[in-house]
Structures are given as structure tokens and as C-alpha cells.
Amino acid sequence: MPEAPFYTTVESRRTIRDFLPDAVPQEVLDRCLDAARLAPSSSNLQPWQFIVIRDPKVRQAANAACLDQMPAKTAPLLIALVTRRDTWRRNRDEIIRIFESRGPLRPSQASYYRKIIPVVYTTGPFGLLGPLKRAFSRVTSLFKPMPNLMSRGDVRIMAHKSTALAAATFMLAMRAEGYDTCPMEGFDPWRAKALLDLPRGAEVNMFLAVGKRSEAGLWWDRVLMPRDWAVREI
Numbered sequence: 001m002p003e004a005p006f007y008t009t010v011e012s013r014r015t016i017r018d019f020l021p022d023a024v025p026q027e028v029l030d031r032c033l034d035a036a037r038l039a040p041s042s043s044n045l046q047p048w049q050f051i052v053i054r055d056p057k058v059r060q061a062a063n064a065a066c067l068d069q070m071p072a073k074t075a076p077l078l079i080a081l082v083t084r085r086d087t088w089r090r091n092r093d094e095i096i097r098i099f100e101s102r103g104p105l106r107p108s109q110a111s112y113y114r115k116i117i118p119v120v121y122t123t124g125p126f127g128l129l130g131p132l133k134r135a136f137s138r139v140t141s142l143f144k145p146m147p148n149l150m151s152r153g154d155v156r157i158m159a160h161k162s163t164a165l166a167a168a169t170f171m172l173a174m175r176a177e178g179y180d181t182c183p184m185e186g187f188d189p190w191r192a193k194a195l196l197d198l199p200r201g202a203e204v205n206m207f208l209a210v211g212k213r214s215e216a217g218l219w220w221d222r223v224l225m226p227r228d229w230a231v232r233e234i
């Protein structure tokens with residue numbers, strides 16, 4: 001296992017847009033995927049799926065869905081990172097199963113996963129319940145602190161947030177292994193969804209091009225906003 005210090009890894013991770021053809025070894029990929037699985041997620045529901053594209057025909061179509069961006073075309077490995085907000089019930093059941101395998105479910109675990117999670121994630125047919133839940137939360141919040149009970153749009157944001165954390169963990173793990181990545185949001189979401197045969201409630205969060213950087217891979221020096229735009233202390 002490589003032992004790049006954390007800050008060296010963070011600082012040397014850059015978006016790479018041109019890759020060498022060298023394959024990414026399976027054991028490196030596996031370690032990075034397993035690191036990504038440890039990312040924090042809302043209610044620990046882990047709403048992500050990394051689709052590792054191996055089939056050359058799917059790959060070609062995925063490159064096109066990525067608008068034939070240079071990183072997609074040159075990377076030896078392309079991964080579609082999918083947000084699965086549709087899996088909350090299955091994953092919730094798995095959490096309860098694991099808790100119960102360790103001993104009796106605590107009342108707080110039971111009420112959170114059996115009562116609160118379904119209220120938050122259920123948005124009704126066509127998401128029609130969502131605006132009512134959101135309005136109820138907003139009005140209650142005028143009188144006491146209240147979490148947003150979530151419209152379908154809010155649930156999407158929640159699931160995409162967690163998935164993006166898995167993406168960040170994956171990219172940093174790749175860097176620690178001496179490999180590079182390019183996250184891509186520039187893609188056709190409808191074609192990507194059809195290509196990967198995703199069910200309703202699943203969406204591509206981003207594509208990840210992976211490989212070793214070529215000499216032409218880094219397009220410019222890092223551009224950073226002033227620190228006081230990014231950090232505020234009150």
C-alpha cells in the first residue's frame with residue numbers, strides 16, 4: 001500500500017485531461033473503490049454505484065455521451081458514478097439487518113430507520129407529496145428548528161451530495177496510488193442514463209476518467225480563489 005502523506009495527496013490531485021494508455025491495475029482500482037465506499041453519506045444510506053465500463057462498445061458510446069471530451073477519449077479507464085436515490089429502502093433494510101446481527105436494535109435506531117427515514121424519502125406518486133412536506137417543514141421552522149422533510153428535488157440533492165463525497169474519496173485514493181482522474185459533469189444525462197440502463201431514481205452523478213497523466217495532461221497551474229472568499233468565521 002502506498003503511504004503518500006494526506007496533504008501531499010490532496011495538493012497533487014489535479015484534473016488531468018490527457019492520459020497515458022497504461023492500464024490501471026485491478027488491485028489499485030479495487031483499493032480505491034473500497035476507499036470510496038467508506039465515504040460518509042446521509043443517514044449512511046450510501047446511495048452510490050460505481051459502474052466500471054469495460055465493454056468497448058459501451059465505452060465508445062460513453063465517450064460520446066461525455067461529448068467526446070479529451071479525458072474520456074484518452075483515459076484507459078472510464079467510470080460512471082451513479083446516484084441511486086431509488087435504493088434507500090433496500091439500503092435501510094441492510095442497515096437494520098447489520099445492526100440486528102450485532103444485538104437488539106436500539107430504540108433510537110429503530111425509530112430513525114423505521115419511522116423517520118421513510119417520511120423523509122417518500123415523496124409520493126410523481127413527487128406530489130414533496131411540496132406539502134417541504135411547506136410543512138418551512139412553516140414549522142418559523143416556530144422551532146425543523147429539518148426539511150424533503151421534496152423530490154431535495155432528496156435528489158441529498159443523494160448527489162453523498163455521491164460526490166464518494167467521488168472525492170475515490171479521486172484522492174487514486175492520487176495516493178500515483179494515478180490521476182478527471183471528474184466530468186459535462187455529459188448528456190439522458191443518453192448516459194439510457195446507455196447504462198439505469199432505473200428511475202438513478203442518475204449519473206459524474207463520469208470519472210482514470211489513468212496516469214501524460215505530459216500534456218495538466219492544462220494549467222492551479223487557479224485558486226482568495227482564501228477569505230472560501231472561508232468565513234463568525
Ligand SMILES: Cc1cc2nc3c(=O)[nH]c(=O)nc-3n(C[C@H](O)[C@H](O)[C@H](O)COP(=O)(O)O)c2cc1C
Pocket residue numbers: 013014015016017069071182183184185186187206222
Ligand atoms: C462536479 C465536477 C464536474 C466537472 N466537470 C468537468 C468536465 O466535464 N470536464 C472537465 O474537463 N473538467 C471537469 N471538472 C474539473 C474542474 O474543471 C476542475 O476540478 C477545476 O477546474 C479545478 O481544477 P483541479 O481539479 O485541477 O484542481 C469537473 C469538476 C467537478 C468537481
